[in-house]
Structure formats: structure tokens, C-alpha cells
Amino acid sequence: MDDVLAGSVEAASVGTGSLAGTGAEGARVEPPRLRRPDRLQMVLEPTCWEERLAADHPVRAVWAVVERLDLSRISDGIAARGGRPGRAATDPRLMMALWLYATIENVGSARRLANLCRMHDAYRWLCGGVTLNHHTLSDFRVDHEEALDDLMTQVIAALVAKKLVRVERISQDGMRTRAGAGASSFRRQGTLERLLDEARSHVEAVKRQADEGPEESARVRAARERAARERVQRIEAALSILPELQAVKSHRTGKPSKKQPARVSTTDAEARRMKMPGGGVRPAYNVQFATDVESRAIVGVDVVNTGSDQSQMEPMRQQVERRTGLHVKSQLVDGGFVKKEQIDLAAANGTAVYAPLPTGRDGQPCVAGRHDSPAVAAWRQRMIEDQGREIYKQRAATAETVNAETSAYRGLSRFVVRGLKKVRCLAIWSALAYNVVHFAEHLSG
Numbered sequence: 001m002d003d004v005l006a007g008s009v010e011a012a013s014v015g016t017g018s019l020a021g022t023g024a025e026g027a028r029v030e031p032p033r034l035r036r037p038d039r040l041q042m043v044l045e046p047t048c049w050e051e052r053l054a055a056d057h058p059v060r061a062v063w064a065v066v067e068r069l070d071l072s073r074i075s076d077g078i079a080a081r082g083g084r085p086g087r088a089a090t091d092p093r094l095m096m097a098l099w100l101y102a103t104i105e106n107v108g109s110a111r112r113l114a115n116l117c118r119m120h121d122a123y124r125w126l127c128g129g130v131t132l133n134h135h136t137l138s139d140f141r142v143d144h145e146e147a148l149d150d151l152m153t154q155v156i157a158a159l160v161a162k163k164l165v166r167v168e169r170i171s172q173d174g175m176r177t178r179a180g181a182g183a184s185s186f187r188r189q190g191t192l193e194r195l196l197d198e199a200r201s202h203v204e205a206v207k208r209q210a211d212e213g214p215e216e217s218a219r220v221r222a223a224r225e226r227a228a229r230e231r232v233q234r235i236e237a238a239l240s241i242l243p244e245l246q247a248v249k250s251h252r253t254g255k256p257s258k259k260q261p262a263r264v265s266t267t268d269a270e271a272r273r274m275k276m277p278g279g280g281v282r283p284a285y286n287v288q289f290a291t292d293v294e295s296r297a298i299v300g301v302d303v304v305n306t307g308s309d310q311s312q313m314e315p316m317r318q319q320v321e322r323r324t325g326l327h328v329k330s331q332l333v334d335g336g337f338v339k340k341e342q343i344d345l346a347a348a349n350g351t352a353v354y355a356p357l358p359t360g361r362d363g364q365p366c367v368a369g370r371h372d373s374p375a376v377a378a379w380r381q382r383m384i385e386d387q388g389r390e391i392y393k394q395r396a397a398t399a400e401t402v403n404a405e406t407s408a409y410r411g412l413s414r415f416v417v418r419g420l421k422k423v424r425c426l427a428i429w430s431a432l433a434y435n436v437v438h439f440a441e442h443l444s445g
Helices: 002-016 058-067 092-104 111-117 121-127 132-144 145-161 189-213 218-253 311-323 340-348 374-384 384-391 394-409 420-444
Strands: 169-178 273-276 279-291 296-304 328-333 351-352
Touching: 058 092, 058 420, 092 111, 092 121, 092 132, 092 420, 111 121, 111 132, 132 273, 132 420, 145 420, 169 311, 169 394, 189 218, 189 328, 218 420, 279 311, 279 374, 279 394, 279 420, 296 311, 311 340, 328 384, 328 394, 340 351, 340 374, 351 374, 351 384, 374 384, 384 394, 394 420
Parallel strands: 169 328, 328 351
Antiparallel strands: 169 279, 273 279, 279 296
16 A cells, blocks of 8 residues: 555656656756654653643642642541551542543543543643553542532632632522433333343353353453443342332322333433423433522532422522531522422521512412412512512523533533432532632632
8 A cells, every 4th residue: 555655646746746856847846845753763851740741731720729628538548558468549639639620621531531641741740650540530539429528618618718708699500411321211110120130131141151251351251240230230229219209200190100100210210301401301410509699609519310499499508508607698599499488498597589480370470479478478579679680680690600611611511420429429520620710729829
């Protein structure tokens, strides 16, 4: 092939005279002088990772923030200590910084992050010669939910200490994010039981194949057996959660359970079918963010597997007050959060709710109700007044922008992990990355 290409180039050169040889008037034309790559040339570069990275590179700010965090919740669980036998553990600060910077860069794959740690100067600078594989990276991201929640509190507390966050007024919104499961993975009880029998039979078949086929490597056999076992575990989890879902479905519809059988995903048993913003129904999780209106910092984060927002106001307000130690004076939510009981609870805490009034049959806002409590009546009155409507306009400028940024740039376009616990970890990573991007200079100083 190389000879053919060389011959073609030579023929073209002779025929046109454009590369070398004789010009149109018989004058000799010199060939162009080019700088060509020489990939066999030996290069000696006496340098270190510190010198290879620009002094103002953003990853340095991420590392500076991580250095100020208390990671004792993670480091206390490390077994490798002193001169005792065993392999040394990877520094939790390194793992924290890698995933924080990866989330900022919208890198959601552990395999891709492992590759970047070998090829990209910013990630290589963080690693400083420490080698990592994608299994270690993947496990760290989802194995420390309580520690991540504590780190989120530390970041918010630092912003409170610097008087950047006061949470006098917070804005809350829910964002339905696609789960890592297919819409066709939902099955009824009979199908689940059949699939479970098939999956268990497959596990036995894989074990027999491993015994009869020694030509396969131990790693391949272990991976094949692990995948088969995980399939069984996912179907068993779906069957275990089915009665609870069936009871909820029967209570909501008021119809006998046999006429309205519940379905559960065989891929992610905790994912639920939700109506998505772009239309259609897909497996998803409902990510809840609370944003400080003044600073636009994320001060609360949670994930639920229900499509309704009506019961999420009170838990989020309590979470924000626990993280900051401050009192929320007003809470801005959209119409999906409106529930009279939640408004009463907020009023009992001294928190004013700002949410749009529901419309009546005539298409006009309902300014009064027959069974309104004093708190609900006060909410209606606030939303009638011009001042209340102006305050409510701040919700879209905070909650909507946070949702857009975390979805488009901070890894929440679609979950790549399964299960409510792991999904909540990813939501916290996204909130941490958002706060670090916007407040790095305050958190690292």
C-alpha cells in the first residue's frame, strides 16, 4: 500500500510539476521546505509534574479546596497503618480531588477518568505518579455517602462563615434525571419470577463453563460470574420491592391490585417511571436542589424516586437549616410543591412560602379557599400582592439556572449508576462541583 501511494505521488509530481522539477516556462522549481515530524528522535526532558502545569490552571484551585476539607470520615476507615502488612491505601484527598475536578469537567465515566490520569497533564499532576484503575475510582465515588454529605456541609459552613451565604431566602426545585435503566426493563411479577429462574440457571451454566473451559483467563471467568450473580441480585431486588409498589399503586388508583399490577425495572429496581420535561415517560430519579437566592450557592441536595414534589418542601428546609445553622425566612417553590400541609409546617417554623396560586375552573387564580388555615390564607394574600409576585420572580433566576448548569455541565444529564444511594452520591458530587466552581477563591483562601 505504501509503495502504491508513493508511486501515485511521484506520478503526480512528474505530471504536474507542482512538487519539484521543471516549471511551465522550463525554469527549475525548488521543492517546498517543510518541517516534518521525526518521531524516532530521542528527547530528554528534565522536568516534574509541578513544572508541566500552568500556575493558574483551575485544577490547582480544586486541590487547594480539597486540602482544607476534613476527610477523617474516610481516612479513619483505612486499615493499612504503620508497618503492618498490606498494600498502602490511596490518599482520600487525591480521590476526592480527581472526582471533583472530573465532575467539574463533566467526566462521568470511571474508565474515562482512569485514562485521563494516564494522558492528561491536569489529572497526572493530581496523581503525582500514583497509578489508579477504574474499579478503584468507581468504588470511591459511590461508597462514601455519609462522608460526602458531611463534606457538602463543610463547604456550605465555610461559605456561611465568610458571610457569603445567609439562607434568609432559598429557592427549591426538582429536576427529573434519566436513570440508568431502559423503559422496556419494567416487568410484572410473573415475568420477574420467570426471569429469576432463568438468571439462576445462567449462573450455574457459567460456573460449569468455567470448570470445563480452562483456556479462559481467571479475570474473564470472574467477570462473567460476577455479571451473572449481579443479574440475579437485581431481579431479586425488583421482586422484594414489588409488594410495596403494588400497595402504593392500589391506594393511589383505588382499584384492586390484580387489575393494576405494578411493574419494576430489572435493571434498577429503585428507579421509577416519571413524566419527563421533554414529554414522554422514562425511568428517572427526582433530584432536589435548594439554592441560596442571594449568593446562588447550592445549600441543600436530595434525591427521591417519586415524580411528585408536594412533600419535599419541609425536608429540604430542615436540611438547609441543619447544614447552615441559620433560619430560613422565605422559601420559593413552583406550583408542583404546593400542598397545604407543607405550607402550614413552614408557617409554624416562621418561614413564608412563595408559590404560584392554583387556578380555578374559570382560569383565574384561587385567592381564597373554604377550608384555608391562617397560614394558607396568608400565602394566598402574599401572592396577590405585587411585592410577593416580585419576590417569586427570583425563583427562576436561581433554581432554573442551577438545574441547567448541573444538567448540562456537572454530570446530571443522565445517571450512570444504579440505586438510590449511589444516585444520591452523584447528586452530591454535582452540588460540590457547582459550589467549588463558583466559590473556589473563597473556599481555598
